[in-house]
Amino acid sequence: MEDEFYNLAVKGNDLKTYVIRFQELAILCPNVVPNFKKLLEVFIWRLPKSIEGNVTALKPQTLEEAITIT
Known part of the structure; x- marks a missing residue:
């Protein structure tokens, strides 16, 4: 799972799948x-x-804020 977390990326424009899997892996691999x-x-x-530039410019303070911006 750690390898998947390290290699996780957005495929095409499928942000929703990326966000969901990122959150799952962050919980499953807390270290x-x-x-x-x-x-x-x-x-x-x-x-x-x-998208990265827009999110960075808005300086989210939480992961939830960053997800909302995306």
């Missing part, structure tokens, strides 16, 4: 990302570049 700030960075970093 993969050392803290919440890093978890948020990983989530944003794996978004398509066009």
Whole structure:
């Protein structure tokens, strides 16, 4: 599962599947990302570049905020 978490990415425009699987893997592999700030960075970093810039510019404070922005 950790390998899947490390390699998880958005396929096409299917953000919903990415978000759901990211949340599942974050719960199932809590030790993969050392803290919440890093978890948020990983989530944003794996978004398509066009979306990543918008999310980063709005500076979400929680994963839920980042998900809502996407």
